[in-house]
Amino acid sequence: MLDQLDSFLSLFVGFLGFLVVVFIITSYKWSAFFNLYLIIVFLVVSFRLVHIGLLGFYDLGSFNTYSFYMGPIILFAIPSVYLYFESLYSDRVHFNPKRTLHLIFPLSNLLLNSLQYNFSILNSCLIETIQIISIQVFIIGYCLASIYLSYNNLWAKRNDSSALSSVHEALMKKWAVFLLLVLVTLSIKLVYSIYTEMNENARIVGYKSSLVKSLLWFFVFVYILRSPELLYGYPKLKNRFQELEKKSQAVSPVWVDNIPEIKSAQDSKLNESIDTKIGSYLAEIERYINSNHPFRNSKYTIKDLSKDLNIPASHLSYVFKYHCEMSFVEFRNQNRIKDAVKYINTDFLENQTFDALADAVGFTSYNAFFVSFKKYTGLAPKDYIQSRDSHRFSEKGE
Structure with a gap:
């Protein structure tokens, strides 16, 4: 019964995530380039949740084998969360090609996972151990970087003449704390899942599901839908609140x-x-x-x-x-x-x-x-x- 509930919730939250992606895209005129990072995060997460949910009800056959070696795709979401925070505070409107360097590690792991399917020499215990340990370090590193970035921009930053309105400041801090808590929780769970999969000789990276994971993403998606102002970026949100205050x-x-x-x-x-x-x-x-x-x-x-x-x-x-x-x-x-x-x-x-x-x-x-x-x-x-x-x-x- 619990497994069926888990599968149903994963399906529901996954489709909710796709709905949020559509919402973000239609809000593009307010949100500039940084929403691209949210789209990457939510698409990856939603795809995985839907797949996990379907596994509980259907035999997906060859698709399971394909997704088995696509496990590292979740790694694209890790630097994307960091880039989201970075762009949220600066509200960058121009795409910087240098930001693609953050995706090299996920791409290399995706390539390695695909090659391991065809070349047995790459399936050695040493290579897999190095890969798993490097992935765990990668996840923990970006998690700490996101926390440090948010601390510098929300708590350690002194007020100046360009400071945001108090309403805006309170909203951004509340959202940042919420998202960071979710990020830390899911990172710990992902690292643990990867560790257990390594001991079980599994080749999917953190693909184990739980009610906690689905519930956390459910709260994230609902938070976005209830407070779409969060998509606008730090400076743009200030202007948005000024407009609302005038109207109010x-x-x-x-x-x-x-x-x-x-x-x-x-x-x-x-x-x-x-x-x-x-x-x-x-x-x-x-x-x-x-x-x-x-x-x-x-x-x-x-x-x-x-x-x-x-x-x-x-x-x-x-x-x-x-x-x-x-x-x-x-x-x-x-x-x-x-x-x-x-x-x-x-x-x-x-x-x-x-x-x-x-x-x-x-x-x-x-x-x-x-x-x-x-x-x-x-x-x-x-x-x-x-x-x-x-x-x-x-x-x-x-």
């Missing part, structure tokens, strides 16, 4: 000075009579909205605003049609979200629910509130709170 403020719409061509005769006539009043209208609208929060009333309409401001409804309709980048309904919803952000930042949700928050700012349902919140801030309500809390936590740490 849910500012009032930009009022338009240069209106488009007026084709309606009625609107043209209205334009002539109220053109000089537009400035005062806009100021009155802003003042009243910010002072009285009328949109907390879920039934509040443009006619109600007209009555409260003592401005003809036809004049307000004209203003929102030609001097506002959005309709009155969109303007109302955006200001409700602006109001909601203020509630959240005053810890309204410590004693209240999201439904209560939606009702407090004027939405008739949580679904309508959720859609509008994500539309105008770029974040779901819970994600906004998580981002805000991370920012507060990092500020306290400073």
